[in-house]
Amino acid sequence: MRYTFFLRNGGQLLQEELTQRELSPDEAKIFTSTELKKATNDFHDNIVVGQGGFGTVYQGFLSDNRMVAIKKSKEIDAIQVAQFINEVIVLSQINHRNVVKLLGCCLETQAPLLVYEFINNGTLFEHIQNKAKARSFCWDMRLRVAAEAAGALAYLHSAASPPIIHRDVKSTNILLDTTFTAKVSNFGASRLVPIDQTQLSTVVQGTFGYLDPEYMQTNQLTGKSDVYSFGVVLVELLMGKMALSYDRPEEERCLANYFLSKLKQSNLFQVLDDNIVCEGNSEKLTSVAMLAKRCLHVKGEDRYSMKEVAMELEGLRLAGKQSWNQIEPIEEESESLLSRKMNAFAIANGEGSSTAIGYDSMRDHISGR
Template sequence: MGFLQIQFINLLAILVIIASSKSSLSATPPNFPIAKPNCTDHCGSISIPYPFGTTEDCYYSPDFFVNCSETFIPPKAFLGDSEIEIIEISLDDGQLKVLQFIARDCYNRNGTSASYNGPWIKFSTFTVNNNANKFTIIGCDTFGSIEGQRLNGSGYYKTGCTATCYEQNDLIEGSCTGLGCCQTSIPKEVQTVELTLESYGNFNEVWSFNNCSYGFLVEESAFKFYPDNLTNLGNVKELPMVVDWAIGNVTCEEARINASSYACKSVINSKCYKPDNGHGYRCSCSDGYQGNPYLLHGCQDVDECQDPLLNICEKHCVNTVGGFYCACPKRYHGDGRKDGKGCIRGESVAFKLAAGISLGVIVLLLIACWLHLELKRRRQIKMKEMFFLQNGGMLLQEKISKRERSSDTTKIFSESELQIATNNFHNNMIIGKGGFGIVYKGFLPNNRIVAIKKSKEVDPDQIEQFINEVIILSQINHRNVVKLRGCCLETQVPLLVYEFINNGTLFEHIHNKAKARFLSWETRLKIAAETANVLAYLHSAASTPIIHRDVKSANILLDHTLTAKVSDFGASRLVPLDQTQLSTLVHGTLGYLDPEYMLTNQLTEKSDVYSFGVVLVELLTGKKVLNFDRPEKERGLANLFLSVMKEDLLFEILEENVMREGNKKQVMRVAMVAKSCLHMKGDERPCMKEVAMELEGLMLGEKHPWVQTGHNEEAKEFLLEGGSSGAINFGEDNSTSIGFDSAKEHVMLSMGGGR
């Protein structure tokens, strides 16, 4: 920062001080005198309020004489006959702001003194303000002190500080903590000031950027340190300093004894107080009054109502002697203040009546709303109880109670539990939709993830059968069946809660190209064998036979190890032990439906066999079950498959992985199993137990080390053609004969280990 900028800042600070002085005096209205009659009240732009004055008749005592020198343009004010220039006089604070000379100590390059100035200042009764001023030293090789006498010779004081630095870049703007600049306070009741500067090494080590030091007592708010001050302060001679003034050296109580010399002339409307620094007393106008308390009748009433800063009334302001009050118009009440209650319109009888009626109506509405919500809540409770009974809740509880000793008892969930688990059955929680309902993903409080199936409908006449189905499914402990965790019977349609399988469906893995390339022939054969094993278990090994009725690739889930999990028993039917078929409405998925079932409405376990045969063809070909782009007779995958088998063109429609990885004989045998499952007549189809044995036998041949290494051709032929063909035998002409060998069945089931 250059010299002109520094000078501009100092000048601006002085102007701000003068402006603030004017503003403080401007609080006194122009018709309020600040000087004695026939006395000038200003010198240039500086206001001169009594007790200060420019002539003998105009000041209180010689201590308050202001010498207005007109040799300057504009005129300048000096304290008495001294050279102390006054730049502001404040009545409110009892302060003078004066310009004080700066001490300087400069050196030549060889370390000899170039110039030195050690200013001093002395006041007769005034004191230097100890809070607003700071003793300041500027330089990189200097220490300075300020010393002098206290008021009335009551003692001596001395203090100082040190400022050093080795590089100009180390200096910090605005910081006076010793690095090129230091500041310290002075004590109270200082009457004389003498400034001294000294150097440690005559600036020899820092002369290249600093050869002078400066010291001054300055108003703290008027000075800010800049690194350029090391050089440009040489062009500044004076800086502002704050001085405290007071009347005499007696207390207020002592001064009141002599009314003629008592300075607080506006007796009724002024008060006397002791200053914080120095002796004597000062005067100020009482609250609600304004002016010069040192003049007779100098403190006059302030009309707060005319001053926007003082008028805090909302409606009407009424001025009083020494104060004011706020009033409200007729029909209004309140304190009338903006910072209080204000003015509030009075309440008429009609208003009170209307308010009372409105309040009564509001209360009645609230009661009605409460009653409505309460009745709704009770209706919901009754409806839940009705649904619970309607859906066979009592029957299920009775059956569950008989199985309480089991650690894996089916749980009956409340509707609220499942609403919380599915975020109130939000659409974002839907993980699947089918012909029989919607499946949601849910999170139970124990951090268990479940799948919650919301069926579309349940036949009321078959509630007992549904409950039996829930009980039976909950008892199924087969590794390849999705585990039933529980159900909810408080809704119109019961909700079933299953374990959550996270790797999607077989349908997705077959028909999604990205996933299909990871579905090897060995994995496809394993999934087929696992699914067949589950269906055989449901048909033959369950306590009550179960027909799935909706076997399809979309209802076979895969876990992270690609293990098959048969799901969706919503269409399943329990078959009494004394029956082999059921008469039902046709349910299922087009392309998988048993043609005989569609024609006769007679459901048998062979219907599941047909559907499984379609799934086998899907695994072999990777094609969709229905495709309307194919010729009409071949739109169904089953028809297409039977057609190519008849023409001996099987290998033209096989999936890439099957063609690349599959053993041709093995693939052909699986195809023959599928063909046998797709016979039009159910009686000509094998049972699922036979299918499961055949597929498990093929799996055994796939994994058996003899088959892999080819060391034993005789064993290989036994496993692939003879050893596992006890369930289904294929002739040379692709005809199929069905037989059953209980010994072989026993071996295959024990090796399957599917439960």
């Protein structure tokens, strides 16, 4: 039965790809089901560290005592097998300090298993939303995390071959280690972009509250879709609130909309997180707010690239001197379109769900060196 699953999940194809690309076992290991059952005490419920539409994540220990995270996916159909194998091959070759490292996979089970390095300080979402954690999560730390995550995404867009669009950028998919180093994670929805293309036609997938409205309208996925979602993450860091909440008044439910409206009214400092406003970083806060606004343009062509976002954040982190003195007007048409599309999608999908489902320093940061 294990061999049947191995073949159905693309095991033979993966082995051929590994041989062709001359990847070492350290770069893309194929684990046996026996190894991973032992690592997780037969996938015991008491070591579950995360669950969602993608499946379940377990904490485990390999035979060499390395702590790992093992993602047990929901079943995938035959059409998805080749894409799954391709993603394993590409992600196993990514070695960026701010991307969670994929160690390998197991194809001997009903649904494939992915094995990642274990990051043990929770998610960015938790450090923003937990009141006790948020009080100690100072602005300089937030800015560093933002710069690191942006650098990782810029690397995926610009330096990976082929380029990778994450497609589900959000605060729960940015992990933090014990030194608060950011690690971008969860590439289950990611797409590989052929070298000769800049966009892909796909069924809309992502998490409501972070979804690019242009992508929602056109089904055309580009790197600018990740930029929009990252803009929402910047707003979360600034405001200390969830991207979407139906517990808030109607005008505040979608955080991106509410942020843009307050920015337009020149009331930014009325809505920023009290934990960071008291630190006296008004220029930095304004700078990041303006950067977030640029990421949140409805039209992708008006947004920065992820590389430009990363350079901007790293520059602010290192120098802290850049600021904007004026807030650009927000186009009424764009604001209206964003509101209409968000509301329509909320009705269709429900709250917060993952839908079906110095220069040298800046350069090195983005390249992952």
